[in-house]
Amino acid sequence: MTTAIIGTGGLGSVIARQLASGGETLRLSSADRESARTLAAEIGRGAVAAAGNRDALQGADAVVLALRFTVLKGVIDEIADPLAGRLVVVPSNPLSTDAHGNVSRVLPEGQSAGKVVAGWLPAGARLAMAFGTMSADLFESAANRSPEPAVLFYVTDDDRAGQEVERLIRTAGFEPVKAGGIEQSGRLEVGGDLHDLVVGPAQARSLIDRA
Numbered sequence: 001m002t003t004a005i006i007g008t009g010g011l012g013s014v015i016a017r018q019l020a021s022g023g024e025t026l027r028l029s030s031a032d033r034e035s036a037r038t039l040a041a042e043i044g045r046g047a048v049a050a051a052g053n054r055d056a057l058q059g060a061d062a063v064v065l066a067l068r069f070t071v072l073k074g075v076i077d078e079i080a081d082p083l084a085g086r087l088v089v090v091p092s093n094p095l096s097t098d099a100h101g102n103v104s105r106v107l108p109e110g111q112s113a114g115k116v117v118a119g120w121l122p123a124g125a126r127l128a129m130a131f132g133t134m135s136a137d138l139f140e141s142a143a144n145r146s147p148e149p150a151v152l153f154y155v156t157d158d159d160r161a162g163q164e165v166e167r168l169i170r171t172a173g174f175e176p177v178k179a180g181g182i183e184q185s186g187r188l189e190v191g192g193d194l195h196d197l198v199v200g201p202a203q204a205r206s207l208i209d210r211a
């Protein structure tokens, strides 16, 4: 199947490599096109650089918006029409970094990225918050763990989105575990109790049940 990845930076490039190694066909897009082109060339067969963000969605079953939270709404508005009817996977944490490298939260305490992003999407888009629960390095090293796969948590309000994101998570080399509906997305974000954990399925389920 085909997934569009918009944003091929620190996290998007790792997601792309993992999905490609699991057999997913990819359409890649970035702000200046050069990083998408470079990544597509590095991955090789099965990955192409799209002509732009809307073009990335051509023929894609799903899209991963691997973008900083501060540019997310602008890109969603740019590609709103083709998002309807598709799985939209968002790994973004609600953070911004200033010129000095200081990181700060851009949403008020208690307001999760998932709730806000859900309000930005057009009707018919199926949202899952996923793939942003670990640092890119941890994500890469924990993929395809053996003998027990590592878990990637996700949240969604939509059963079909759940099935679709579970397929993508398995393709990337993880075991999917649902942490709840979108209202639970704060648990997955930086500062949440399920963030940056490498655990197996049994421990993951006990963490969810304990909350």
Ligand SMILES: NC(=O)c1ccc[n+]([C@@H]2O[C@H](COP(=O)([O-])OP(=O)(O)OC[C@H]3O[C@@H](n4cnc5c(N)ncnc54)[C@H](OP(=O)(O)O)[C@@H]3O)[C@@H](O)[C@H]2O)c1
Binding pocket: 006, 007, 008, 009, 010, 011, 012, 029, 030, 031, 032, 033, 034, 035, 036, 053, 066, 067, 068, 069, 071, 075, 091, 092, 093, 094, 095, 131, 132, 133, 134, 135, 136, 137
């Ligand atoms: N990095 C991590 O370890 C990590 C872990 C968990 C979650 N996350 C979340 O993942 C998201 C991405 O983080 P990152 O570290 O990958 O950021 P990043 O390295 O800055 O990459 C951002 C990517 O977005 C692209 N981009 C910016 N504006 C765009 C636009 N208008 N249209 C298309 N592409 C655009 C950039 O394109 P260019 O390449 O052309 O500049 C770049 O490829 C963030 O929200 C972050 O919270 C990151």
